[in-house]
Amino acid sequence: MAPLPIREKLAILSDAAKYDASCASSGAAKRNSLKSGGIGSTEGTGICHSYAPDGRCISLLKILLTNFCIYDCSYCINRSSSNVRRARFSVEEVVKLTMDFYRRNYIEGLFLSSGVVRSPDETMGEMVEIARRLREVEKFGGYIHLKTIPEASPELIEEAGRLADRLSINVELPTDEGVKRLAPEKKPETIRLSMANLRAKIEEKREPTMRTKKRERFAPGGQSTQMIVGADATADAGILATSARLYGSYRLRRVYYSAFSPIPDSSSALPLKKPPLMREHRLYQADWLMRFYGFSQPEILAGSPDGMLDLEIDPKLAWALRNRGQFPVDVNRAPREQLLRVPGLGTKTIARIIETRRHRRLRLEDVGVLCGSIGKVRPFIEAEGWSPGGLTDETHLRRRLVAQPTQLSLF
Amino acid sequence: MQEALSLARFRVALDGPADFDGWRRAARRLAAERVPGGEVEWSVGGTADAPSSLLDNAHPSAALSVPREFVTRAETVICHSDPERFAFLYRMLLRIVAEPNLMKIASDPDVRRFEAMEKSVRRDTHKMRAFVRFRRIGAEETERYVAWFEPDHFIVERNAPFFVRRFTGMRWTILTPYASADWDGERLAIGPGASKTDAPPDDGAEDLWRTYFRSIFNPARLKVKAMQAEMPKKYWRNLPEASLISGMIAGAEDAAREMIEKMPTTPAPHHAKVQARHWPAPQPDDRKGDGAEATTLEELREAAKGCRRCPLWREATQTVFGEGPGAARVVFVGEQPGDQEDIAGRPFVGPAGKLFDAVLDEAELDRRLTYVTNAVKHFKFEPRGKRRIHSKPNAGEISACRWWLDKELALIRPELVVALGATAAQSLLGKAVPITRMRGEVIERADGLKIFLTVHPSFLLRIPDARDKAAEHERFLADIRAVKQLMAA
Numbered sequence: 090m091a092p093l094p095i096r097e098k099l100a101i102l103s104d105a106a107k108y109d110a111s112c113a114s115s116g117a118a119k120r121n122s123l124k125s126g127g128i129g130s131t132e133g134t135g136i137c138h139s140y141a142p143d144g145r146c147i148s149l150l151k152i153l154l155t156n157f158c159i160y161d162c163s164y165c166i167n168r169s170s171s172n173v174r175r176a177r178f179s180v181e182e183v184v185k186l187t188m189d190f191y192r193r194n195y196i197e198g199l200f201l202s203s204g205v206v207r208s209p210d211e212t213m214g215e216m217v218e219i220a221r222r223l224r225e226v227e228k229f230g231g232y233i234h235l236k237t238i239p240e241a242s243p244e245l246i247e248e249a250g251r252l253a254d255r256l257s258i259n260v261e262l263p264t265d266e267g268v269k270r271l272a273p274e275k276k277p278e279t280i281r282l283s284m285a286n287l288r289a290k291i292e293e294k295r296e297p298t299m300r301t302k303k304r305e306r307f308a309p310g311g312q313s314t315q316m317i318v319g320a321d322a323t324a325d326a327g328i329l330a331t332s333a334r335l336y337g338s339y340r341l342r343r344v345y346y347s348a349f350s351p352i353p354d355s356s357s358a359l360p361l362k363k364p365p366l367m368r369e370h371r372l373y374q375a376d377w378l379m380r381f382y383g384f385s386q387p388e389i390l391a392g393s394p395d396g397m398l399d400l401e402i403d404p405k406l407a408w409a410l411r412n413r414g415q416f417p418v419d420v421n422r423a424p425r426e427q428l429l430r431v432p433g434l435g436t437k438t439i440a441r442i443i444e445t446r447r448h449r450r451l452r453l454e455d456v457g458v459l460c461g462s463i464g465k466v467r468p469f470i471e472a473e474g475w476s477p478g479g480l481t482d483e484t485h486l487r488r489r490l491v492a493q494p495t496q497l498s499l500f
Numbered sequence: 501m502q503e504a505l506s507l508a509r510f511r512v513a514l515d516g517p518a519d520f521d522g523w524r525r526a527a528r529r530l531a532a533e534r535v536p537g538g539e540v541e542w543s544v545g546g547t548a549d550a551p552s553s554l555l556d557n558a559h560p561s562a563a564l565s566v567p568r569e570f571v572t573r574a575e576t577v578i579c580h581s582d583p584e585r586f587a588f589l590y591r592m593l594l595r596i597v598a599e600p601n602l603m604k605i606a607s608d609p610d611v612r613r614f615e616a617m618e619k620s621v622r623r624d625t626h627k628m629r630a631f632v633r634f635r636r637i638g639a640e641e642t643e644r645y646v647a648w649f650e651p652d653h654f655i656v657e658r659n660a661p662f663f664v665r666r667f668t669g670m671r672w673t674i675l676t677p678y679a680s681a682d683w684d685g686e687r688l689a690i691g692p693g694a695s696k697t698d699a700p701p702d703d704g705a706e707d708l709w710r711t712y713f714r715s716i717f718n719p720a721r722l723k724v725k726a727m728q729a730e731m732p733k734k735y736w737r738n739l740p741e742a743s744l745i746s747g748m749i750a751g752a753e754d755a756a757r758e759m760i761e762k763m764p765t766t767p768a769p770h771h772a773k774v775q776a777r778h779w780p781a782p783q784p785d786d787r788k789g790d791g792a793e794a795t796t797l798e799e800l801r802e803a804a805k806g807c808r809r810c811p812l813w814r815e816a817t818q819t820v821f822g823e824g825p826g827a828a829r830v831v832f833v834g835e836q837p838g839d840q841e842d843i844a845g846r847p848f849v850g851p852a853g854k855l856f857d858a859v860l861d862e863a864e865l866d867r868r869l870t871y872v873t874n875a876v877k878h879f880k881f882e883p884r885g886k887r888r889i890h891s892k893p894n895a896g897e898i899s900a901c902r903w904w905l906d907k908e909l910a911l912i913r914p915e916l917v918v919a920l921g922a923t924a925a926q927s928l929l930g931k932a933v934p935i936t937r938m939r940g941e942v943i944e945r946a947d948g949l950k951i952f953l954t955v956h957p958s959f960l961l962r963i964p965d966a967r968d969k970a971a972e973h974e975r976f977l978a979d980i981r982a983v984k985q986l987m988a989a
Contacts, residue, residue: 096711103715121665130666136630137730139741141717142749144726151716159778161771169774170767186708192645192670193634195709228669265814274779278805278818285817285843334815337883338842350720351759361760364720379885386883441606448601455607 093176099186101176105156105167106202108352109259109315110345112137114148114197114232116310117254127228128191129198131254135232136197149200149234150190154178154216158204162261162272163356164320164349167204172354177206183219184227191231198232198254199223205238213241213249220252234310239276239283246283247307250290255310255342258283263331267321271358284339287312291340311342318372319365320349326396329375333386336379346372371398378404381436382429401491406432409469416469416481420456421446433465465490508541514586517544517678518579518654524571527590531597532564542586566596570603573618579625579654580617588613624652625659631735632663632674636703645672648699648738656681657690664688675699706740713741717748719755791907797826800907804877810900812878812893817842822873822908829869830987831914832856833905835876835923835956839888842879848872852958856920859957859973863980869987873908875927876901898927909949916942916986917949921956940979942986952986954979 093101114135121130137146155177156167166173178186187199201219205212216235223229234255237246249256258280262268265277287308294307314335316328332344348364355361375398378384382405389404390396392411399407409416409432418427420442428439438460445451445459453475457463468480468490480486510530514522523542530540574589582588592610596602605611634645645667656674660681663674673682675694682689727745736742791803801821807813820837823846840850848856860867876897881888893901905927909917919925922935928951929943935953943951960976963969 096708099708099711100715103712107716107718122668123665125668127669128667130662132662132665136626138630139713139739140727140731141713142724142727142745142752143718143721144723145718145721146730147713147716150712159774161775170771172765172768189705190709190712192636192667193705193709194632194647194667281817282845285845289843333883336886337881337888338817338839340886348721350718351756353759353762354765355759355762363756363760366721366723444604445606448604449607451607458607458612 095182095186098176098178098182099152101174102153102156102178103151105153105173105204106151106200108166108347108350109151109200109202109236110145110347111234111257111313111315111343112146112148112151112200113255113313113343114234116342117232118306118309120230122228122230125228125230127230128188129228129230131197131230131232138195138197148197149232150187150196150198151200152178152183152186152202154183154201154203154212154219155206156204157206159207160205160272160274162275163358164261164271164317164352166352166354168356170356180215180219180222184222187223187231188227188229191229196231198229198234200234200236202236203238209238209240210242210245213238213245217245217248217252220249224252232310237283237287239279243286246286247290250287250294250307251305253308253310255313256287256308257313257315258287259315260284260331260335261315261317262321263316263323263328264321267323271320281338284312284314284335284341288339312339313341313343313345315345315347317349318346318369320359324396325368325372325375325398326390326393328372329379329386329389332376333379344376346376367400368398371400371404374398375404378408383426384408402487403432405430406465406490410487413481417471417477418469419471421450421471421473431466431469433462433469434460509539510535511541511543512586514542514544516654516657518657519544520575520578523578523586523589524574527593528564530590531593534594537587537591537594540587540590542590564597566593567600567603570596573603573614576621576658577614577617579621579658581653582617585617588617621653621655625655627735628655628659629662631731631739633706633738633740634672635700636705637700643671645670646700647672647674648694648696649674649676650738651676654678660688660690702740710741710744714744714748719748719752720759722749722752722756724749791904794907794911797822797908797911800904800911804904807877807904809903810878810897812876812880812897815881816878818845819877820845820847820874820879821877821904822871823847824871824873825868826912828871828912829914830916830918830983831871831873831909831912832918832920833924833928834872834874834920835958836874836890836893837877837879838890838958839879839881847874851961852956855960856957859977859980862977863984865980865984865987871908871912871914873905875905875924877904893923895926898923902927915950916952916983918952918954918983920954921959924956925951925953939975940982950986952979952983 114131115133117131119132122128135148137148139147141147156173157175157177158167158169161168161170183201190196191198201216203212203216220233220235223233233253234257235249235253237249237256237258239258260280261272261275268275268277290307291311294305297304316331318328335341335344346369348366348369349359350364351361375389378389379386389408390398398404409430415430418431420428425439425443428434428442441459442451442456445455450473452473453463453467456466456470456472460466468477468486471477512526577589578585592614595610602608603611628649628651632647632649634647637644637646656676656679663672663681664683667683671683671685673680675698677695678693680691680694682691791800794800794803804819804821807819820841834848837847838850838852841847847853876893880891880893880897882891917928919928922932925933925935929945933953935955939954941953943953945951955976957976960969960972963972
């Protein structure tokens with residue numbers, strides 16, 4: 090068989106990688122090329138170099154090393170029973186492609202994942218070799234995210250952590266039963282153990298060494314994971330419980346939710362329909378509530394009949410409507426924790442409210458100016474010269490608020 | 501320009517469109533004299549005339565102090581393309597002299613305008629970092645990367661150092677309509693503006709980039725608005741990938757429908773071979789039996805890995821089994837693994853474990869004679885942000901896990917078992933006992949096994965008062981010494 094031209098390989102192996110939601114290039118240690126005279130920098134916040142019409146940011150060259158795979162996970166386009174075209178990059182090809190794209194400022198770096206061929210160590214070994222060549226031969230200082238193969242040997246993981254900014258292992262599905270059914274060859278126990286080992290390594294390396302007092306580099310951007318939403322029947326409450334467990338247990342930077350998307354040549358074990366994008370969006374919002382707004386996982390959906398997030402309104406508004414006794418909140422007096430519970434107020438707006446109210450009392454208009462749109466906020470706050478009166482408890486409040494065009498924030 | 505109409509007493513000519521230092525020097529003097537904003541005219545690149553020379557004679561003595569925050573942020577705002585920016589900033593300066601807290605009042609209209617301008621410059625700066633597209637010319641010695649970019653504001657000078665830090669090992673030039681930045685590998689030079697035709701044509705890499713752009717797109721998730729919010733159309737004309745967008749949007753629906761409607765096909769030909777080679781026979785269930793047949797601690801430990809006797813395994817990482825020699829003479833039983841034990845897979849490695857180790861050393865208890873384990877072998881917790889809060893195992897979990905503890909004790913046959921805390925005591929004695937009242941006592945079970953009762957070392961960690969803590973430490977040490985005595989007997 091004649092070797093595929095690089096363009097064909099790129100088409101196949103980026104198409105194969107697009108179902109992974111993560112594209113973040115943030116959280117890396119600050120680094121630039123002034124000293125090394127090489128190419129590349131990371132300055133904390135990532136940069137999205139382009140956007141595809143699916144609204145997703147293109148920050149990294151997100152490709153698979155190969156889409157040959159010995160696993161047969163029904164939700165995956167690369168499963169061994171799929172008739173998708175197969176290709177395989179060489180180490181040199183990935184290094185060259187990354188550098189060629191980076192030099193032209195198309196990307197922040199590389200997100201490399203792979204199907205598993207022959208053995209986990211062989212595949213992981215090649216991925217690590219690519220990262221090593223980029224760092225040591227090309228003096229590449231950009232972002233590297235390596236998808237870690239759970240069964241790979243500890244030495245390879247150690248090396249991967251030394252070279253990469255972020256490592257990730259996908260839990261794939263919210264429950265062990267789901268993994269067993271849809272990805273029969275994968276072992277949830279092994280995935281959990283690998284995440285535990287990564288956390289242990291990241292924490293161990295964060296401590297300065299006894300002798301040199303310097304910190305060794307190990308995945309400064311931490312670890313993340315991805316869960317597919319809608320491929321099995323798990324309700325949102327179950328998904329969020331799994332996220333809460335993962336954040337707490339393995340100190341993940343991010344859990345990504347990926348609405349299950351139909352794939353070409355898909356398995357009959359799966360629902361063939363459009364991906365549940367709004368559900369995915371609500372899950373991200375709920376995830377934010379847990380991480381930045383002081384909500385515990387159980388309270389987000391407490392009192393909801395089916396454990397599903399409301400698709401029509403955001404989870405904070407839904408919570409507020411179920412817990413009206415906690416409102417109105419006085420924007421001139423309430424502590425930050427209470428302000429965080431007010432629908433329509435984000436962390437930045439709250440910081441500015443707290444700063445401003447030290448110098449002048451806030452009226453409803455002032456809050457409106459600070460948060461952009463006051464409609465959703467009004468029934469839940471008190472301000473100078475404003476009290477919502479009976480509005481907070483009005484039976485039709487929900488309908489009234491839904492009727493207003495609410496702006497969706499993007500993650 | 502508007503000189504004929506101007507009533508300005510002072511004219512300030514700045515060196516460039518973002519000449520912050522020049523603005524600052526002039527503004528400081530004018531403000532010291534409390535010159536009203538309406539009497540100052542700002543321009544770029546003109547020559548200073550007579551009124552402005554008045555400025556030089558103004559007294560710089562009156563020290564002007566404004567919050568540093570205003571100065572650093574004004575440095576950003578001055579890059580804005582608004583022709584009024586110099587006058588606006590000067591007006592802000594005058595207000596701040598009168599109201600030092602002004603910047604903290606986010607609801608003030610001037611502050612809002614200031615913030616909006618700052619945000620716009622920052623965004624433009626960020627978008628320049630994102631959307632500059634280099635093209636290569638020359639090769640080897642003459643290799644150079646050149647880009648054409650059209651910023652909204654005067655940001656080339658402020659942004660050039662970023663490109664230096666990032667593309668240090670490359671020679672590059674960024675051309676914009678009002679200025680250019682050039683890096684020869686050692687030195688950054690800011691030069692005059694250019695036009696689009698000065699930029700080189702596609703160097704061949706753009707075709708690969710477009711291939712990537714097309715392939716990474718998932719047509720089943722079309723969200724055009726989200727794309728345009730972050731990548732407004734005004735940037736498209738200089739982005740090589742943007743020419744594909746309209747075609748991708750138009751074809752998305754059909755492509756997505758095709759993905760959904762296409763019937764599953766028969767498995768690929770190599771699939772059977774892969775299955776046979778890598779996954780022979782039906783996958784054996786992970787459970788290694790229930791350990792009933794185990795004749796060594798190792799076999800028992802293996803069996804316990806797949807334990808499903810209670811639901812705690814679902815949330816925990818792994819079974820944390822006991823550790824120590826099979827010939828141990830004393831077995832210490834704790835409550836359950838904690839956060840660190842769950843991650844490491846070993847008992848007594850967290851804070852309580854470290855304290856326990858220290859006390860055993862202090863008592864000079866020979867570690868080769870001890871085995872440590874827990875009454876419950878999975879970590880029970882409540883997630884709270886990035887932490888896990890320990891929760892107490894209930895009677896059902898304790899009794900389910902007793903299966904393993906009984907087997908461990910049956911294989912080791914120790915002379916003495918030390919129950920550390922109430923959970924361990926409950927597991928070993930089959931009922932709850934008041935530990936604080938009974939600590940130090942030895943209870944002999946019906947089967948002859950001797951149980952020594954004491955507290956769990958984590959109890960010591962929770963005592964806030966240092967003196968109480970030291971006293972409890974002594975009591976615990978005394979208990980461990982008593983254990984040592986009992987072993988020697």
